[in-house]
Amino acid sequence: KLSKVLDIYEKRLEEAHFLADDEFSLADLSLLPNTYGTDKGNLFTSRENVGRWWDEILSQGSWKKVVYLQKGA
Numbered sequence: 001k002l003s004k005v006l007d008i009y010e011k012r013l014e015e016a017h018f019l020a021d022d023e024f025s026l027a028d029l030s031l032l033p034n035t036y037g038t039d040k041g042n043l044f045t046s047r048e049n050v051g052r053w054w055d056e057i058l059s060q061g062s063w064k065k066v067v068y069l070q071k072g073a
Helices: 002-015 041-045 048-058 061-070
Strands: none
């Protein structure tokens, strides 16, 4: 199921830098908690646009804060 969703994202990300438009938004951030830290990373990085998007989201300060909070710091 995830592969099919990521194929749709791949097409969307050909048209825009992020899912909702060209700016990072909650639409992008909300997807990560259920996928970050799983063994599914290759599904993201094997797609050119999804891989770019994924790397960019992981570098966002807001995502780094989420990871920090999840670690119980």
